[in-house]
Amino acid sequence: xxxxxxxxxxxxxxxxxxxxxxxxxxxxxxxxxxxxxxxxxxxxxxxxxxxxxxxxxxxxxxxxxxxxxxxxxxxxxxxxxxxxxxxxxxxxxxxxxxxxxxxxxxxxxxxxxxxxxxxxxxxxxxxxxxxxxxxxxxxxxxxxxxxxxxxxxxxxxxxxxxxxxxxxxxxxxxxxxxxxxxxxxxxxxxxxxxxxxxxxxxxxxxxxxxxxxxxxxxxxxxxxxxxxxxxxxxxxxxxxxxxxxxxxxxxxxxxxxxxxxxxxxxxxxxxxxxxxxxxxxxxxxxxxxxxxxxxxxxxxxxxxxxxxxxxxxxxxxxxxxxxxxxxxxxxxxxxxxxxxxxxxxxxxxxxxxxxxxxxxxxxxxxxxxxxxxxxxxxxxxxxxxxxxxxxxxxxxxxxxxxxxxxxxxxxxxxxxxxxxxxxxxxxxxxxxxxxxxxxxxxxxx
Numbered sequence: 495x496x497x498x499x500x501x502x503x504x505x506x507x508x509x510x511x512x513x514x515x516x517x518x519x520x521x522x523x524x525x526x527x528x529x530x531x532x533x534x535x536x537x538x539x540x541x542x543x544x545x546x547x548x549x550x551x552x553x554x555x556x557x558x559x560x561x562x563x564x565x566x567x568x569x570x571x572x573x574x575x576x577x578x579x580x581x582x583x584x585x586x587x588x589x590x591x592x593x594x595x596x597x598x599x600x601x602x603x604x605x606x607x608x609x610x611x612x613x614x615x616x617x618x619x620x621x622x623x624x625x626x627x628x629x630x631x632x633x634x635x636x637x638x639x640x641x642x643x644x645x646x647x648x649x650x651x652x653x654x655x656x657x658x659x660x661x662x663x664x665x666x667x668x669x670x671x672x673x674x675x676x677x678x679x680x681x682x683x684x685x686x687x688x689x690x691x692x693x694x695x696x697x698x699x700x701x702x703x704x705x706x707x708x709x710x711x712x713x714x715x716x717x718x719x720x721x722x723x724x725x726x727x728x729x730x731x732x733x734x735x736x737x738x739x740x741x742x743x744x745x746x747x748x749x750x751x752x753x754x755x756x757x758x759x760x761x762x763x764x765x766x767x768x769x770x771x772x773x774x775x776x777x778x779x780x781x782x783x784x785x786x787x788x789x790x791x792x793x794x795x796x797x798x799x800x801x802x803x804x805x806x807x808x809x810x811x812x813x814x815x816x817x818x819x820x821x822x823x824x825x826x827x828x829x830x831x832x833x834x835x836x837x838x839x840x841x842x843x844x845x846x847x848x849x850x851x852x853x854x855x856x857x858x859x860x861x862x863x864x865x866x867x868x869x870x871x872x873x874x875x876x877x878x879x880x881x882x883x884x885x886x887x888x889x890x891x892x893x894x895x896x897x898x899x900x901x902x903x904x905x906x907x908x909x910x911x912x913x914x915x916x917x918x919x920x921x922x923x924x925x926x927x928x929x930x931x932x933x934x935x936x937x938x939x
Contacts, residue, residue: 497655498688501624502695505589505658509695512536516696517588519613521548521578523771523842524630524664525594526562531675531700533570540588541578549578560841560868561668582616590626590696591617594664596771597631598876603778603798605634607641614642618649621657626692628660628682632772634779635711635718643685659685660693661710663717668770669840679703683713721776722794727762728773729797732804735764739938746924766901766922766939767804767847769836774801774845804922805850809858811939812897812920819918822896825859830887830895830916832909833902834866841868848901849878856880863887863895867904892916899939900925 508514514537518529521543532539543549551558555568570576585591595613600606610631621627627646629638638661643653653659662682667673680701684690694704707713735745745764753761768774777798781791812829816822834848835841843849848864849872855862864872865886872884889908892898897918900909903925913919913932922939926932 497624498658498686501626501655501658502688502692504624505626505692506695508589509699514538514590514696514699515540515588517542517585517591519543519582519585519591519593519617520595520631521545521552522594522596523559523561523668524666525592526552526557526559527666527675528592528594528630528664528700529576530562530566530570533573533575534566535699536573536575537699538575539570539577540584541576542580542582542585543578544580546580549580552576552578559668560839561666583620585617585620585625586622588622588625590628590692591621592628592630592662592696593617594630597633597775597779598771599775599778603782605637605779605782607633607637610637611641611645614645615649618646618651621651623656624658626658626660626689626696628662628693628696630662630664632663632717632721632776632779633661633714634783635714636783637714637779638710639685654686654689658689658692659710660689661713662693662697663713665717665720668842669837675700676702679705681705681707681713681716683707683710685710715780718776718780721772722780722797724762725768725773725777725801726793726797727760728765728768729800731762732764732800736807744927746927763924764922765804765847766808766899767850768801769844769846769848770842771844805847805854808847808851808899808901808920808922808939809854811937812899812918813858815918815920815937816897820896824855826861827896828861828894829855829863830892830898830912831855831862831864832866832898832900832907832912833904834864834869834872835902835904838903839868839905843869843872843875845877846902849875849881851899851901852881852884853878865889865907866902867906 517540518525519542521541529539529541557564557567595609598606665678680697682693738745749761777794781794784791813824836846870886872881874882892915895916898916900921903923913935920937920939926936
């Protein structure tokens with residue numbers, strides 16, 4: 495047997511007898527639920543993050559994510575299976591190191607692999623001999639081979655021997671109560687057969703079904719394909735929204751009716767724009783890679799343009815409603831934005847259209863405030879630095895607002911009272927379809 499096969503056999507044996515230790519690097523929306531899933535199954539897991547506040551809060555039994563409740567953190571602590579730290583040198587304690595760090599877009603919609611590269615650089619000197627290194631972050635096809643392997647080789651490690659390599663893309667859907675880590679099949683690939691065997695042993699502890707594919711690139715392309723599919727279909731329904739509105743047809747009614755067909759159709763709904771870390775970003779990783787090969791990605795790029803235009807469309811709908819119903823200009827109008835999270839019932843503001851809309855309102859001279867029960871204060875973001883520190887306003891007194899925008903349709907918000915109190919409401923989520931008697935106050939966007 496080669497040293498790589500020996501290393502894989504050791505990981506397989508430890509996974510079977512309960513002696514495996516896993517490190518999860520990046521304790522965000524992907525990494526923290528993954529770490530807690532391992533701990534819940536009795537696997538010793540070490541969470542690593544460069545933000546000192548995260549390990550501190552977790553070890554105190556607190557959570558900073560709505561998708562990872564404090565009760566789950568407390569249960570992991572009580573089990574004795576969970577630890578957290580900022581010390582990357584502790585990666586040498588782990589048989590498997592799983593990386594779940596951001597892969598954002600740089601200027602010009604270029605992939606930004608900086609978080610991945612810096613993480614691998616910090617881990618490389620500390621990896622235990624024969625450990626498995628698995629990347630979960632969404633990347634373009636070829637990224638693991640082109641970005642991760644050279645860093646390991648520069649550190650004097652031979653991939654496939656000194657360190658086993660896998661790519662196993664995350665499929666987390668924050669706020670989805672039906673499908674969590676333990677419900678979603680895991681796509682994975684290894685650099686070689688030994689790496690794949692080790693990855694299957696590790697992920698088999700928390701995943702209901704493993705779907706191995708033939709190469710790292712195939713696994714990377716699988717995740718990109720999933721998100722391109724969603725981005726293109728969301729763009730399609732966003733475009734249909736405008737077309738049908740001009741015909742006097744309600745796109746939500748049409749989608750609901752079409753969804754009764756038991757085959758050949760999947761419902762997608764329009765909204766104020768895309769948010770979250772995946773769908774607004776990942777398709778451009780593919781477009782960038784394709785462009786480097788001289789290949790067009792017209793669907794991907796057109797979908798990106800349509801979806802990116804939606805926040806501005808919401809502002810246009812608001813300006814027209816103010817002008818027509820109240821004879822007011824947007825400049826100086828007092829506007830309440832309902833929801834700055836990118837989707838309902840989560841506190842995730844990454845790439846949120848709500849932040850873009852707040853920026854656009856302020857740029858047009860509106861006096862903007864927001865209410866979001868999941869986001870009491872807007873933190874630092876790369877694209878919207880001027881919004882940092884802005885706090886959620888109370889809904890106790892709504893009388894001083896001229897208009898409201900529904901951006902994230904959180905469950906525990908009294909939307910009926912809002913429409914009965916604020917004279918103009920622009921609904922980008924279709925939440926007011928349940929109250930047709932309120933139609934005179936409602937503008938669709």
